[in-house]
Amino acid sequence: GESVGLHLPTLSVQEGDNSIINCAYSNSASDYFIWYKQESGKGPQFIIDIRSNMDKRQGQRVTVLLNKTVKHLSLQIAATQPGDSAVYFCAENQGGSEKLVFGKGTKLTVNP
C-alpha cells in the first residue's frame, strides 16, 4: 500500500482564498517530495518539488513546506482560482531506490 497519506480527502475554498493541502509521509529515508495536480480523466501534472535538505520552496502562487521532524508536507496555493480545482497528490521518492510512492489525494473544489 501507499506509505504517503493525506489528512483530508476533500477541501472546499472560496475563489481568492488561500488553500492549504497537507500530507504525512512515513518513510524517514525519503529525500525528495513532489506535488502533482490531476484533473479529471488526465494524468498527473507536476506542480512543485522539494528536496529533504530544504524546508520551504516557492513557485508561482504555490509554496511547499517540509517538516522532517514530524514527517509532514504541505502545499499552499495563494489566491485560489476555479482552474485550481483538481485532485492534488503528494509523492515521495524513497531514498536509495527509484520508487516514487503516491498518497491518496485531496480533491480541491474552488467555489466562485
Place this chain on the structure above:
Amino acid sequence: SQTIHQWPATLVQPVGSPLSLECTVEGTSNPNLYWYRQAAGRGLQLLFYSIGIGQISSEVPQNLSASRPQDRQFILSSKKLLLSDSGFYLCAWKALTGINTEAFFGQGTRLTVV
C-alpha cells in the same frame, strides 16, 4: 523535447481475456519507467518500475506483469483479466541521472473489465 505516449485511451475487455497496454517515451535515453493503477477514490498505486531493459521490479503481487523489451518501451500485460483489474492505468518516466527529479505521466488508459 520529451514526450510519453500511452495507448489505448480507453479499453473494455471481458473477464478472462488477455491485456496489453503499451507506453513509449521519446526524446530521452535510459529513462526510469513506471506503471501505476488508480482506482476510484484512491491514490496512484505503484505496480511496476524499471531502471533498464529487461529489469522489472514488481511492487504488488497481482494478475499483471510488465516487460521492457526496448529502452523506451514499457508494456503492461495480463494473461487473464479479472473484474478487479478495472481502473485507470498510468505510465510515467523520469530521468535516470542519480539526481532526484520529477516523473512525467502519460494521459492514462481507462480499463473496464466486464
